[in-house]
Amino acid sequence: xxxxxxxxxxxxxxxxxxxxxxxxxxxxxxxxxxxxxxxxxxxxxxxxxxxxxxxxxxxxxxxxxxxxxxxxxxxxxxxxxxxxxxxxxxxxxxxxxxxxxxxxxxxxxxxxxxxxxxxxxxxxxxxxxxxxxxxxxxxxxxxxxxxxxxxxxxxxxxxxxxxxxxxxxxxxxxxxxxxxxxxxxxxxxxxxxxxxxxxxxxxxxxxxxxxxxxxxxxxxxxxxxxxxxxxxxxxxxxxxxxxxxxxxxxxxxxxxxxxxxxxxxxxxxxxxxxxxxxxxxxxxxxxxxxxxxxxxxxxxxxxxxxxxxxxxxxxxxxxxxxxxxxxxxxxxxxxxxxxxxxxxxxxxxxxxxxxxxxxxxxxxxxxxxxxxxxxxxxxxxxxxxxxxxxxxxxxxxxxxxxxxxxxxxxxxxxxxxxxxxxxxxxxxxxxxxxxxxxxxxxxxxxxxxxxxxxxxxxxxxxxxxxxxxxxxxxxxxxxxxxxxxxxxxxxxxxxxxxxxxxxxxxxxxxxxxxxxxxxxxxxxxxxxxxxxxxxxxxxxxxxxxxxxxxxxxxxxxxxxxxxxxxxxxxxxxxxxxxxxxxxxxxxxxxxxxxxxxxxxxxxxxxxxxxxxxxxxxxxxxxxxxxxxxxxxxxxxxxxxxxxxxxxxxxxxxxxxxxxxxxxxxxxxxxxxxxxxxxxxxxxxxxxxxxxxxxxxxxxxxxxxxxxxxxxxxxxxxxxxxxxxxxxxxxxxxxxxxxxxxxxxxxxxxxxxxxxxxxxxxxxxxxxxxxxxxxxxxxxxxxxxxxxxxxxxxxxxxxxxxxxxxxxxxxxxxxxxxxxxxxxxxxxxxxxxxxxxxxxxxxxxxxx
Ligand code: ANZ
Numbered sequence: 001x002x003x004x005x006x007x008x009x010x011x012x013x014x015x016x017x018x019x020x021x022x023x024x025x026x027x028x029x030x031x032x033x034x035x036x037x038x039x040x041x042x043x044x045x046x047x048x049x050x051x052x053x054x055x056x057x058x059x060x061x062x063x064x065x066x067x068x069x070x071x072x073x074x075x076x077x078x079x080x081x082x083x084x085x086x087x088x089x090x091x092x093x094x095x096x097x098x099x100x101x102x103x104x105x106x107x108x109x110x111x112x113x114x115x116x117x118x119x120x121x122x123x124x125x126x127x128x129x130x131x132x133x134x135x136x137x138x139x140x141x142x143x144x145x146x147x148x149x150x151x152x153x154x155x156x157x158x159x160x161x162x163x164x165x166x167x168x169x170x171x172x173x174x175x176x177x178x179x180x181x182x183x184x185x186x187x188x189x190x191x192x193x194x195x196x197x198x199x200x201x202x203x204x205x206x207x208x209x210x211x212x213x214x215x216x217x218x219x220x221x222x223x224x225x226x227x228x229x230x231x232x233x234x235x236x237x238x239x240x241x242x243x244x245x246x247x248x249x250x251x252x253x254x255x256x257x258x259x260x261x262x263x264x265x266x267x268x269x270x271x272x273x274x275x276x277x278x279x280x281x282x283x284x285x286x287x288x289x290x291x292x293x294x295x296x297x298x299x300x301x302x303x304x305x306x307x308x309x310x311x312x313x314x315x316x317x318x319x320x321x322x323x324x325x326x327x328x329x330x331x332x333x334x335x336x337x338x339x340x341x342x343x344x345x346x347x348x349x350x351x352x353x354x355x356x357x358x359x360x361x362x363x364x365x366x367x368x369x370x371x372x373x374x375x376x377x378x379x380x381x382x383x384x385x386x387x388x389x390x391x392x393x394x395x396x397x398x399x400x401x402x403x404x405x406x407x408x409x410x411x412x413x414x415x416x417x418x419x420x421x422x423x424x425x426x427x428x429x430x431x432x433x434x435x436x437x438x439x440x441x442x443x444x445x446x447x448x449x450x451x452x453x454x455x456x457x458x459x460x461x462x463x464x465x466x467x468x469x470x471x472x473x474x475x476x477x478x479x480x481x482x483x484x485x486x487x488x489x490x491x492x493x494x495x496x497x498x499x500x501x502x503x504x505x506x507x508x509x510x511x512x513x514x515x516x517x518x519x520x521x522x523x524x525x526x527x528x529x530x531x532x533x534x535x536x537x538x539x540x541x542x543x544x545x546x547x548x549x550x551x552x553x554x555x556x557x558x559x560x561x562x563x564x565x566x567x568x569x570x571x572x573x574x575x576x577x578x579x580x581x582x583x584x585x586x587x588x589x590x591x592x593x594x595x596x597x598x599x600x601x602x603x604x605x606x607x608x609x610x611x612x613x614x615x616x617x618x619x620x621x622x623x624x625x626x627x628x629x630x631x632x633x634x635x636x637x638x639x640x641x642x643x644x645x646x647x648x649x650x651x652x653x654x655x656x657x658x659x660x661x662x663x664x665x666x667x668x669x670x671x672x673x674x675x676x677x678x679x680x681x682x683x684x685x686x687x688x689x690x691x692x693x694x695x696x697x698x699x700x701x702x703x704x705x706x707x708x709x710x711x712x713x714x715x716x717x718x719x720x721x722x723x724x725x726x727x728x729x730x731x732x733x734x735x736x737x738x739x740x741x742x743x744x745x746x747x748x749x750x751x752x753x754x755x756x757x758x759x760x761x762x763x764x765x766x767x768x769x770x771x772x773x774x775x776x777x778x779x780x781x782x783x784x785x786x787x788x789x790x791x792x793x794x795x796x797x798x799x800x801x802x803x804x805x806x807x808x809x810x811x812x813x814x815x816x817x818x819x820x821x822x823x824x825x826x827x828x829x830x831x832x833x834x835x836x837x838x839x840x841x842x843x844x845x846x847x
Contacts, residue, residue: 040566065699067769068773084162130485149192152190153191158185204226261342315327368411369408529572637654687724
């Protein structure tokens, strides 16, 4: 007897699929509705790993499902092939980053081919190809024209190991580099930025339209990252200084409680203020600044840290009270948030209070938090006995005494025109007062910073700008794109703080054909997040040499219906792709504002509870698993392991179990002995009901990503089918064929090779990938019935067909409604009814 042999099955069908190219989307004349399913494209470091196996398995289930539902599905693949790891590996091994990158891509392509995700291979792209990065340069220039790409000198995050700048997003919470692990320091450099802050409101507000379709966690991470604060901008005159200082505050209601001002020592403003200071003050400031520059951002934001600062011997004037307040520099104020300066209200802000207590500055309460505010009950704390803890006397809540700032609601006091108002009303009134006097206005501030895109590294997209000796910036004309990367031969790629491209003299020097003057190419390359911010559009026109993408194709396919990938991209990549999509929409290239209509984040593949890694020595190699168990068993195992959003522990799964099930399913198809045109209606009714229940439930389960449940239902249906084959009408029963076909089509989402072989054995042509899901028949979804007997005074009077699950009440109601029962009880009274659902009802009457 023939046995299930996954290797033979793989060898048999792979060449057939290569020939058929069943996953080419958008063929001429295809009128099916469309779906665009996208997996986050891989980075070519080595071969594919188990994480890839999992993510691409889920994306493929979704793709194959929608094909089976009658859609023309676009499921493309490409490589995110620029970036530091290639360069670092190249430096370490002395080989060309190009060679390293493309040989890894070849390896991954081979592995993918065997793993068999349903990719449209005609649209492959690699971001390191000039045909691709040419359009990064085009995008850059489009943004430059609109003022959305600009240069500025500022303090940037500097990775001293990789010797390159990092975006804020690439600095971890502990202040180290996401890439090298080095402690990130600050360095002042002139760099290129994309003006993402212009889009902050839209990036925030448009998240509302993704509610429910994106993971809630990702939405909240995006919201926090953008971090919008609403409040006011207040202008303060400075004695003996020509310019006013503006501060951002979320609490303009506390303006009368501002007893000093603090500026960030590293803000230009601070340098301005000490410009005319006495040598002593200037010196104290300088040495403080030097110390601050060695302090990490994280330490500066740590509220627990002891407050430090220097008095600048200057005074600001409170615009509403006219009060004169001292100006200090302190590092708890950040240079690049708001205006880099705060009005300090120590009574109501903890950081300001800590500072005031450290340096003996006045504290003035302007919100009486003990006074009740209409509609808001004061918060009272209770001790263990349930006795309210109340302050003994008013002094006990004085912040200057307790060291605790009063941040709650209350009534304004010591505040002139604001006295008596609640916090919310006082905020509104304070803004009105400021606006009337022209010394302030309502304002918003964001945590989001502009996107720093310059990198001082080799393996990336050259920035298409020429520099004149006078500092003039000249965009490279469109017809000269791409600006190709020079060969790496002869260049020192080792990080040294300036881009290796600057040393490629022949490449970097350009003579202006019109004027004959010498120009130099910008030596920096773009952050690779630029590459991935729009790649989903390039797939629509991957071979188009005349434009980045065809807007007509974008109209047909985009936005992406389902995006699948890791939660590690929850902030950066998704935010940048959303931003660039909005830019392209504003430029008229696309007619939608969000790139990804739905996102699925897969969990991680762990081993023994921890993340797999080479250094831990707990790596399960994808290639080994693929070789040992075959693509289908591997894919099925990943789908069956649990909800896709959750982590999978490889120690807990059974690939053997999956392989056994595949063999069982395969034998069902092999055993079917009826012809394809057999009349299903004549088949075993119980099996047919089971099959149609599966057909009714599997689509909803698949669409809500409950792949593991679908697999479980498939296993059940396979077992029931096997029982019918081994008994009753046997393999010739038409219901057996029906079940086998349904199993085959559904199984093709998880195990395409096995399903293809089953499809062939059932008498059909390749490929099962084109087979359509059948609709569940409503009549077969009605439950089986049983016959209930109704007796009156011990005599059978009626029989009714009821559901085996009928309730006692329903069955009694049916019995009482029976005409036969009515006839049998004429002139009598029912005194007792005993119901044994679903079989029997006994009615007793007065006799
Ligand atoms: C006066 C005030 C009184 C404030 C009060 C708070 C409470 P979020 O919510 O994070 O936006 N601030 C403004 N710019 C700053 C900077 N560059 N570095 C450090 N702190 C800065 O915080 C806004 C508040 O943070 C602002 O409101 C300001 O202090 C401070 F009872 O102004 B507030």
